[in-house]
Amino acid sequence: MSDELRRTLRVYEAEYPGQPLVARRADLEAINRLRAQLGLPLVDAELKEIGAVAEAAAPEPPPPPAPDHSTARELYRAYLAKVKELRPHRAYADRVARATSGPGQTPVGPLTTMGTGGGPLLCDQCKKPIVLEGGAFQGVPADAAWAKNPDPEWKSWISGGLVVEIVTNGTLRIYHGYPGRDDRQCCNAARRADEQAQKRHAPPPGHEPFHALRAFLEHEFPERSERDRVALVNDILNTVFSYDPGIGVNRPDGPG
Ligand SMILES: [Zn+2]
Structure with missing residues (x-):
């Protein structure tokens, strides 16, 4: 079952970039539904994983300044x-x-x-x-x-x-x-x-x-x-x- 879902997901994701914008919106919903079923991270409109994007975008907290002794x-x-x-x-x-x-x-x-x-x-x-x-x-x-x-x-x-x-x-x-x-x-x-x-x-x-x-x-x-x-x-x-x-x-x- 999940193999089938994966295959479907791969097809959707492969075709997604070539779709017209209107179709993309529906495809994105389908892609994220499949991903949710498979336990995968959801993706944004550019098929970037949302968790990963958030992680990459979050700036590294600056290290606390070393105390000056x-x-x-x-x-x-x-x-x-x-x-x-x-x-x-x-x-x-x-x-x-x-x-x-x-x-x-x-x-x-x-x-x-x-x-x-x-x-x-x-x-x-x-x-x-x-x-x-x-x-x-x-x-x-x-x-x-x-x-x-x-x-x-x-x-x-x-x-x-x-x-x-x-x-x-x-x-x-x-x-x-x-x-x-x-x-x-x-x-x-x-x-x-x-x-x-x-x-x-x-x-x-x-x-x-x-x-x-x-x-x-x-x-x-x-x-x-x-x-x-x-x-x-x-x-x-x-x-x-x-x-x-x-x-x-x-x-x-x-x-x-
Ligand atoms: Zn003396």
Whole structure:
């Protein structure tokens, strides 16, 4: 039955273009009736399948514009570069802080050998070594005392105070003095200068970098949790935009 219908349809469709217009209209109705019976798509006056025509004619929806992550990518690169630069200095700061910490007297060895190039730790304010107090080395700079008495177990009181500080970017500062209001002491003069520099620092950026970085990290690290990514966004913003006190006068050997 359907073979017969198909044959009839083929005849109608073959003859259709040669028919006069009036006949065509009746033929088109017959063709579409047959097509409907056969479960085929209907055709228009030019025998083009209506579904196919509609499909071909429908314009492709334009692809959604790819989000532009270029600004966030730049910020992320700047962040990675800065973290890489600071890494050995942060590790060094931790080592010095551990070696010189503790209650009471200070180990003299670290004071004289953990500075730049294995030399003495210098005050970041006046660039001079720390001075010892008490006993045979009263008032003697640590490096000069160490040259005469290189005893690894040696601990000493410090003359005029010693401040070992890890500043906001994780790097080391060494100062003479006792924290307080006396600006003649190195640690207090340095703190005041630092506070003024912080005030001059540009205000933090608005919300835009936060949202841009959040979208970028979601695109870049879909496997990480939202909480991790937000923490990373904040770390990036802090590292790139916050006041940076720089690196102190005492430097680690090699890559840290
Ligand atoms: Zn000093």
